[in-house]
Amino acid sequence: MTQPLSGIRVLDLSRLLPGGYASQLLADFGADVIKVEEPGSGDYGRHMPPYGPSGMGLAFLAVNRNKRSLTLNLKSEEGRSIFLRLVRSADVLLESFRPGVMARLGLGYEQLREIRPELIYCAISGYGQDGPYSQRAGHDLNYLGYAGLLHYNRDQQGRPVMPPTQLADLAGGGLMAVIGILTALIGRSQTGQGRLVDVSMTEGAMALLPLAISGYLTTGQAPQPGHSPLDGGLPCYNIYETRDGGYITLAALEPKFWHAFCTRIGHLELLPFHTPVGPEERKQAIAILQSIFKTKTRDEWLAELADLDACVGPLYSLEEALSDPHAQARGVAHLSAIAGETLGTLRPFPRLSDTSPEERYQPPQLGEHSAAILSELGYSQEEIAAFRARGIV
Template sequence: MRPLDGILVVDFSTLLPGPLASLILAEAGARVVKIERPGRGDEMRAYAPKLGEDSVNFVLLNRGKQSIALDLKAPDALERLKPLLARADVVLEQFRPGVMDRLGLGYEALRRINPKLIYCSITGWGQTGPKAHVAAHDLNYMAETGVLGLSAGADGAPVLPPVLAADVAGGTLPAVLNILLALRQRDQTGLGCHLDVAMGDNLFTFLYWGLGNGFSGAGWPQPGNELVTGGSPRYRIYATKDGRYVAAAPLEDKFWENFTRIIALPEPLRAPDAPADAVIAGISERLASRTAAEWQAAFEGQDVCCSIVASLEEAVNDPHIAARRLFAHTLKTETGELPALPVPVAPAFRAEPARARAPKLGETTDPYLAI
């Protein structure tokens, strides 16, 4: 058995944070029923690139789920959903605060139908506060929580992040964590609860060191000046001779000594009191003297905490990733099979690699739901 076998999740969410959360729950055994708009369904279905009728993004995020098409604004929508909601363990939604209440599907209304229901709301800024109804995307949350302000490119401007950290790290993962905690609490109390998951709130956890510096009076961190923002020669990205890059993180002395020895950094620049700017310049000069492949060979088997910056294609084809079978799970598509999106569920809690597929819009006819 998987840990969440027998758990029913009714998922009203779209796009990324909620669907990825319900995918993780599904991988651990939960049955997930998506409630989608007739005709269009989840907005993610229309994204590019396409993989058959739906986008590859939708296919990756919604494998193994079921889909019911229902207009939530229809007068009888709640009555038609009641049988499903009465049996549900979890409801997942990510509308702006108040939308589900206006639809008659808010927590208080559903709590009367099912007191054991765990109701998880994922929003950008939470259910309360001045920003609760402000429209925003991942980049905005990172901008307004100080995350983006601590990154800086060569021109000093913030660097556009290539990952949707607020959606995944601030929304998806805290939602899953709190749903599991709520299920455990329900085992003890018999009652469900309303979970207010705010992506903006949860990004601050990742800035623990900066918060510590600021609150303690040591000074609020600045881009380019701190240990992990480019101020230290021991934690930087350096260019190689062939236009590639080395991500160097020899923070501890034992790694630093190995690193400086291998790159033949001049002795005066290895001293603890050497000026950071001079050390950075010296390392830059040394690493620019050889190609990435030459440095890869020099670092091989050495404890230096240095990596050649890989492309996504190179990373996917890394022998270590192959040995870990990270992409062993596959999903069915209209054109064949595709490696499934890896999710952070331990192998012990998952079924053997399966060939699940994403649902067609409205394909599920639930015997307990009068559709």
């Protein structure tokens, strides 16, 4: 079955999570992703514990299926010459170096567009391609801090807490890169011209706060952590502990859901508290619901409310989420056999009609496909052997 992105070639020079996640999403739907790595070392994620099948780091294995690996020394003249030949057949280039690194190698966007005007050049960086912080080092936690997102991620004592996943890397970086690349590909189909996609992970993290930021920019008042409508400010949209220490998620925002919920639990006196206007009303209603939910275990509540159309659900652990009957029925887990061991990841998403996931390549060993790719570019076996001998590939 032809995949939607078949025929699209992506050169992925990125390392670690953001770029790897982005290019795997493209690869899963048919793009020919060539992972260009430094000889002898490659993507840092290959060597980060914990390790999985073939001794590769799980951080690498999780986001590098369906790709081919080419080692190439871009600091050498011959390596750059090979890379430029590769660019002539590429549709997309993805990199995550600090701004200016590729240009200093003679491989920046302005330089490459001279030989490949159709090229879509996507650069993922912490703070963007310009601005006073463009050269500043950082990781996911730093970007979330600068973006204001961590300000709203607090424990019950009001202290900022570590996020459960890499929101800036994955959503602010990887997903934004895919959106930018696909948008640019559609634009190219209309104009024939490529373009630069500038992905700032800090700005991408800010984009995850549209309601809070719009409210602040419009009114000058920023919502207080734990008090805005969707982060703990409403009794009808909150997390409640149960008798056994489990938790229930209640998201009865619409009046019809709130009415159904209050009716089922036999507390119609709570109906006026759907959207209390004052902080004392809010606290009073939340306290009442806290007491009510403490009367039964989580699973007792789930059984009692299972048939109720009122936006009620469990707060699952990761193990429970993956073993839930719905997740099982949808087949969200993807298992691969690598070197006699099992690697578990998530299946490709989103789901497209008339498209079945296929694993064309397992996460590649460093330089696993170098000879094949160089042969495709027209190099002879003798030339490839000479490149290896000189440390070019």
